[in-house]
Structure formats: structure tokens, C-alpha cells
Amino acid sequence: MLTGIIVKGIGGFYYVNVGDEVIECRARGIFREQKITPLVGDKVKIRISSEDNSGYIEEILERESVLIRPPVANVTQVVVVSSVINPDLNTWLLDKILVMAEERHLNIIIYINKADLDIERAKEFKVLYEKVGYNVILTSKLTKLGIEELRASLRNNTNVFAGPSGVGKSSLLNALNPTFKLETGEVSLKNKRGKHTTRHVELLKLEKDTFILDTPGFSSFDLDFIEDFRDLRHYFKDIEKYNGKCLFNTCIHLNEPKCAVKDALEKGQLEKQRYENYILILEELKNRKRRY
Numbered sequence: 094m095l096t097g098i099i100v101k102g103i104g105g106f107y108y109v110n111v112g113d114e115v116i117e118c119r120a121r122g123i124f125r126e127q128k129i130t131p132l133v134g135d136k137v138k139i140r141i142s143s144e145d146n147s148g149y150i151e152e153i154l155e156r157e158s159v160l161i162r163p164p165v166a167n168v169t170q171v172v173v174v175s176s177v178i179n180p181d182l183n184t185w186l187l188d189k190i191l192v193m194a195e196e197r198h199l200n201i202i203i204y205i206n207k208a209d210l211d212i213e214r215a216k217e218f219k220v221l222y223e224k225v226g227y228n229v230i231l232t233s234k235l236t237k238l239g240i241e242e243l244r245a246s247l248r249n250n251t252n253v254f255a256g257p258s259g260v261g262k263s264s265l266l267n268a269l270n271p272t273f274k275l276e277t278g279e280v281s282l283k284n285k286r287g288k289h290t291t292r293h294v295e296l297l298k299l300e301k302d303t304f305i306l307d308t309p310g311f312s313s314f315d316l317d318f319i320e321d322f323r324d325l326r327h328y329f330k331d332i333e334k335y336n337g338k339c340l341f342n343t344c345i346h347l348n349e350p351k352c353a354v355k356d357a358l359e360k361g362q363l364e365k366q367r368y369e370n371y372i373l374i375l376e377e378l379k380n381r382k383r384r385y
């Protein structure tokens with residue numbers, strides 16, 4: 094039996110990358126009986142039937158994670174892409190995406206694109222998020238440096254890119270490998286064309302053991318997975334580290350006395366911008382309508 098990774102699924106066929114080649118496979122009937130649908134990203138064992146020479150998925154190895162939208166298994170890393178301007182970098186949105194990635198326990202890289210349009214601001218964002226504790230890569234007009242740094246960071250991961258439309262995600266993927274040929278351009282045009290084409294989720298192979306999802310992850314930015322707003326504090330890396338240091342264990346760092354987070358904020362050890370976004374998102378979660 095061969096071991097591989099499902100890179101695409103169309104009409105009951107699964108395309109399994111086994112290293113040097115991609116083999117078209119069907120899933121064994123047993124999966125349907127057990128109501129298990131193979132997912133792109135699944136690591137599988139396949140058998141080539143000696144009768145008809147076609148491939149069969151025999152076993153799905155245990156999944157380490159599953160994303161629902163888009164449906165993909167075993168993603169290990171998310172590259173959060175923003176542009177400095179056009180569209181403007183919105184730290185509130187960026188922090189929301191970071192919350193989603195942290196909740197999933199994914200490796201995170203922040204990639205700030207279009208630095209050519211405002212290098213000074215790009216550098217400010219880099220400093221800000223490096224202080225939080227993230228790996229931040231800047232690129233100016235897809236300079237070689239930014240791309241090679243990104244390529245090295247993607248290695249040995251199944252990567253998903255996240256971020257709003259128009260920040261340059263498709264352009265980046267094409268720069269990593271021109272044969273990917275992803276559609277780029279103005280948002281309005283892309284949306285128009287998107288309506289007429291059926292999208293399949295596909296893992297693109299960048300190099301050995303390194304895959305990239307061709308569709309942006311976290312396409313919906315709602316934080317419904319946080320059932321209790323008090324849990325938000327765990328998904329802000331720079332706030333989580335004060336966990337257990339406040340007077341109250343239950344402190345959500347809002348108005349409580351002797352709060353280590355507010356203390357850090359006053360001493361300049363915590364970025365004001367991050368704390369403000371934390372409060373904004375906290376209020377948003379608190380005020381949301383319960384759907385039941």
C-alpha cells in the first residue's frame with residue numbers, strides 16, 4: 094500500500110499525491126457506510142487494484158485538525174496576509190483572524206504586502222506584531238527577499254492563506270510558483286467571474302511535504318466558535334501570558350482591580366492598539382444576540 098495526501102476531490106474521485114505522482118482514487122464503500130467523507134488534506138493509504146489498475150482509498154489516517162470553511166484536514170499553518178494600504182491594514186480584522194488561528198492552535202505567520210505603497214507604515218506594523226510575538230514578513234512589490242523568506246517559513250507545513258480580498262494573496266502564490274496561475278486582479282472583477290465558475294478546494298504542492306490551499310481560509314470572520322466571551326483572553330497571545338497574574342483568576346482585564354494586563358498597558362509592556370482591539374472584540378462578543 095502507498096501513503097499519500099488527498100489534494101483534490103471531484104465527483105467521487107480523490108486525487109492522492111504520493112510523492113512523485115498524483116493517483117486518481119475512489120473511496121472504499123466502507124467510508125460511505127460509516128458516513129466518513131474523505132477530505133482534501135487527509136493522509137491516506139491507497140491500494141492499486143490488480144484487476145482494473147484503479148486506485149482505492151483503504152484507510153484515512155487520524156486527522157489532526159479539520160477546518161469547515163473551506164473543508165480541509167490537517168492544516169498546520171496559516172499565513173495571515175494584509176496590505177499596508179489599498180485596502181488599508183485594519184488591525185481589528187487582523188486581530189480577529191489571529192484569534193481564529195490561535196483557537197485552532199495553528200502556526201502563524203503574518204505577511205504584510207504592498208509595502209512599496211507605504212514602507213514606513215509597513216515597518217510600524219511589523220514592529221507592533223513582532224512585539225506581540227509573531228513572525229512578520231514584509232514585502233515590497235514582491236521583492237525576492239520577502240518571497241524567499243516566506244517560502245522558507247512554509248516548508249513542511251500544510252498552509253492556508255487568510256486575509257481580506259485584494260491584499261494580494263493570489264499574487265503571492267503565483268510568485269511562489271508561477272505554474273499555480275491563480276487569478277489576480279481587482280476585487281470587483283474577480284467576484285463577477287467567480288460566480289460563473291465552480292470552485293474546488295485544492296492543495297497545491299510547493300515542494301516535498303509542503304502544500305498550500307488554493308482558497309483563502311477563514312473566509313467568514315465571525316467568532317461564533319467562542320461560546321463564552323470570557324474565553325477571548327486566551328486567544329490574544331500578549332494578553333494570555335498574564336493569565337493567573339491578576340487579582341482574580343476570572344479577570345477579563347476590563348474593569349477589575351489589580352489587573353496585570355492593565356498594569357502592563359500602563360507600563361507600555363502591552364501595545365495599546367492590541368488592548369483596544371481586545372476590548373472592541375470583547376464588547377462585540379458580549380453584545381451579540383444569542384441564537385437559540
Ligand code: GDP
Nearest residue numbers: 207234235258259260261262263264277278279
Ligand atoms: P487577493 O484577492 O488577496 O488574492 O489579491 P490579488 O493577488 O488578486 O491582488 C489584488 C491586487 O493587488 C492586484 O491588482 C495586484 O496586482 C495588486 N498587488 C498584489 N501585490 C502587490 C504588491 O506587492 N504591491 C502593489 N502595489 N500591488 C500589489
Ligand code: ZN
Nearest residue numbers: 339344346352
Ligand atoms: Zn486582568
